[in-house]
Amino acid sequence: MKQAIAKLGYVALQSSNVEASLHFFQDVIGLELTEQIGDTYYLRAWGDFQHHTLSIAPGEAGRVTHIGFRTKRREDVALFADQLGGKGYEIEHIAAWTTPGIGEAIRFTAPSGHRLELYYDIEKPVVEESRRSVLKNQTYKSYNKGASPRRLDHVNIHTDADSSVTYKFFTEELGFRINECVETEEGDILAGWMSVTPLVHDVALVSHEKLETTARFHHISYWQDNSGDLLRAADICKEHGLQIIGPGKHSISQAIYLYVIDPGSGCRVELFTGGYLIFEPDWETVVWRPEERAFGNTYWGDSITGNPLIVPTIDATGIKETKAVPALEV
Amino acid sequence: MKQAIAKLGYVALQSSNVEASLHFFQDVIGLELTEQIGDTYYLRAWGDFQHHTLSIAPGEAGRVTHIGFRTKRREDVALFADQLGGKGYEIEHIAAWTTPGIGEAIRFTAPSGHRLELYYDIEKPVVEESRRSVLKNQTYKSYNKGASPRRLDHVNIHTDADSSVTYKFFTEELGFRINECVETEEGDILAGWMSVTPLVHDVALVSHEKLETTARFHHISYWQDNSGDLLRAADICKEHGLQIIGPGKHSISQAIYLYVIDPGSGCRVELFTGGYLIFEPDWETVVWRPEERAFGNTYWGDSITGNPLIVPTIDATGIKETKAVPALEV
């Protein structure tokens, strides 16, 4: 297989309360607004290089419409279209720049039910001087507002479809490597951390017996440079009246985490630091058994197991009411 | 009242497994050994100025025999003896240097049942060159081993005796100020954070309906300069096979915490950073209601409420077995 994916690119989010989502992602998380086109907002972290890593469009309910990945070469988009189309996957062709900043693209549905996009061409908009970093290798001024993460890191998705088919799809069709997993003695993978980069995961996929919908988007994760940045983010979230899970450290990936929910869309966001990079070409999947899963999830700190998050609802006059959301099962 | 206490001085600990306690306090926590006299070990942090802030003596069971405080002036020791003796407290006189490094002292029992000591004179032993800091205002080289906290911070003690009598004793007889407290509408103080210094607490006292013994020593707390030091300490504790509670942040005191138990004595240790200092002479006690207590205990992070710690037992060949210890009720 010649064609290859280079990186996770962006998440297309719908929010039933775009105003609240914008407040959350700009003032609490600290993303920068690349541009607004119509009623859709395009955001990225100060160290992200492509046009946007998150888009927020209005919708009846909070949901992720698709997840975009950039290929290694321009021709890979068509090669993937041929390959996947040849195996019976329905390919949707998206004309260049239909999504602002994103060139010609294809979309298809993974066996898990998640809608994925592949593209190569990107726009690199010039940032106006007042917001541009004084560093020529950095996009925006850093630490301007809120938690202020550096860059998009990964996504975590859940499914109750036959996950072995999806793992096979990601590894054999898209070229991902499973770097760590929770696996039964019988070889069933319950959760897998997969990447095309040296990151431990660009995508984590978790399987469930039963979900409300087959394909669930669990969280989008942004990277911060230091663990101290996550503790500061915890303070910032609390001062904004938001519930958090964490800080804690995963055994799997060795990364330090903090979770918080966008009150506008219900989308979970992870702030993330630490962890390791995989440069070894013959990396052997690190296998955790189901009985090691709790330890794998939480090495220390606030546990992500059985810990329900309450989502505050915010309108223009402040936090109004709360609703319960399911615990993080990962 | 002319006489006054200057600071918390040291904790005298007994351990049923001194070897394990020494390993824990030296290699995991990273205290320095001032000296060994007979079968007792005298330790302090790299930034502590007096002879020791923790002594470890062999005993049938882990327990704290007394807590020492330094007075502001030499004559204050006798003045406190007169004052407390005059009110019927039995005063034990300890000859100078009976406790290595500690001059003439008095001991008495607080209404809570805790044994307290007051002294003024201290020895300031010269540190051998290989361990001495290159800084003339610092005792030992910093960050030599383990978590490596800077200095003793406070103690936390529990009682099931009438705590109002003990709060009165600490404030009226010993000159402490209650900086924060958990108090019922009826004025019963359930927990009080008290100090003679600008620290939010040199001593915290927590009242219980029923304890196994009237006077319980809950934890000794050492200060670290940065929150990152606590996260590193979490890694160190886990790598030594020790369970921890935390990291988390108290609302009360605003400090960031990590708890771990000495496997030799069962003594709980808190690593501690952040928080605020009180320089206002007219500080008004910050009052938390019982229903705010959980929030007061844990602003964010791993909760100290209802979180049991398991104490590993260590012998020369490593961790052998574990026993459960009660949850942190504070």
Next chain:
Amino acid sequence: MKQAIAKLGYVALQSSNVEASLHFFQDVIGLELTEQIGDTYYLRAWGDFQHHTLSIAPGEAGRVTHIGFRTKRREDVALFADQLGGKGYEIEHIAAWTTPGIGEAIRFTAPSGHRLELYYDIEKPVVEESRRSVLKNQTYKSYNKGASPRRLDHVNIHTDADSSVTYKFFTEELGFRINECVETEEGDILAGWMSVTPLVHDVALVSHEKLETTARFHHISYWQDNSGDLLRAADICKEHGLQIIGPGKHSISQAIYLYVIDPGSGCRVELFTGGYLIFEPDWETVVWRPEERAFGNTYWGDSITGNPLIVPTIDATGIKETKAVPALEV
């Protein structure tokens, strides 16, 4: 001497460009505005408890008009007036609330030429809900903007008058203790770090052979909780086009520092963390010899010796020109 000073209170600054100073202190340093009265602005850090710790008034040139200290008791203000007046110091009486938030006060000139103020009564204005911390023991929401230090720490002042007279004034008349100093073999103190609190210094006084004016205000210092906060502040300053000195670590005080200049007034600001507290009542001054001064100033990092800062001039359209300011001689 019964009367005593409790703490450093505030610095009254004049700026020739109040707009630039406000931008600097609010957006770069991250202080909060308590209130504006007339053309004067009153600011404080998110963890400061009194009405303000910095005031900015318009003036022909940047300068500090006086430095305020809070006494331990209300009656101490009058007692200090009597004591100092009796020794020939001219006492100016300031009616209560002439300075917003500050009660009845006295002002006088130290032998070094610096104008000092003593007061006891303070207003503690209630913060509006949108800016108030969710923590009842904290004034404002933390980490809202800029470097976001916790609280005022100390001031550093310079003189070319006979400094021994001023050290005597601070210690004998005002009750300060010299915790560390640079002293010649002959006993001349070249620089002294003095406090009435357990901080290593509330005031540092540095003597010079010749200054442009006898009494110079060198810097106001705000405290940050973690060294990581200072590194983030360095990024923030640079992104705002401001020159910095540091980060570095002083041997004297053991504190980590970052210096930056308010482009509006030319006032130097230090962000500060680490360091030690002095609880020992018999602390012996740590004496550094002149030949140890460079090491005393900079333990590691960007040296404060002979390091000139360039002050950018900012107007509404951005940074316009720069002028050189003298090196930090401390």
Next chain:
Amino acid sequence: MKQAIAKLGYVALQSSNVEASLHFFQDVIGLELTEQIGDTYYLRAWGDFQHHTLSIAPGEAGRVTHIGFRTKRREDVALFADQLGGKGYEIEHIAAWTTPGIGEAIRFTAPSGHRLELYYDIEKPVVEESRRSVLKNQTYKSYNKGASPRRLDHVNIHTDADSSVTYKFFTEELGFRINECVETEEGDILAGWMSVTPLVHDVALVSHEKLETTARFHHISYWQDNSGDLLRAADICKEHGLQIIGPGKHSISQAIYLYVIDPGSGCRVELFTGGYLIFEPDWETVVWRPEERAFGNTYWGDSITGNPLIVPTIDATGIKETKAVPALEV
């Protein structure tokens, strides 16, 4: 070109004082000893996955004998041998396991004069339980001693040969990408930061008009997870009597740095954190002009330009004498 390099592998160092070098790399830097074979020591960081990332062998003078890189596939070693041999580079074949932990390898000399090695096979020795991490995805217990970096990051090498030939060699023959560079208007590259991974550099090459030897090894760099770890490392180095440069932040690479010299070999070590990763497949080299070089080198902090390091000489009884070494010209 099918064959490819996966990663920087290890540095083979000779030391004229192996005992001092071992003390430095184990106790100050905090590397772990994989094994000793004969009089050569094999070390790595707690998060390194291959047998060793640094070897220390006795020699008449401190020097680096070669730098090893791991290929992506086993067959790539032979393919590179053919390719380079075909272009006239003399290929030395090293039998498998001649270097402990390293399989069949080839060595050749880059146009800059540096001796490079390529290999694929590696041994992954099992770590004894007392030093093994409790995490199955981590090699050794972390934060056991000294600065305790996570992993090898990059090397920095200097040459006074025609550097354009060497840049061409690295990019065209070895597959590196120049991510950032200092380049004259005429297109002469004065310094280039090159990688085969998403790191900004696996190798930096700096050109000089004249060096004492054509090929100079400037520094080996190890990664730490947090900026706070570097400040702690600064304290540790100073307490060991070692001079440091930094902490500071490069504009080029955006990374935070600390430099210290191994007193045994004179080898410079960089501790390194922060910085960015490059996942974009069409990354355009960030070009700095010579007049931007000082800013490119030091964004803030202790400057690496014109800052001489003094190398202490250590023998068994402590630091004996010092000799000056050239400034860091990078």
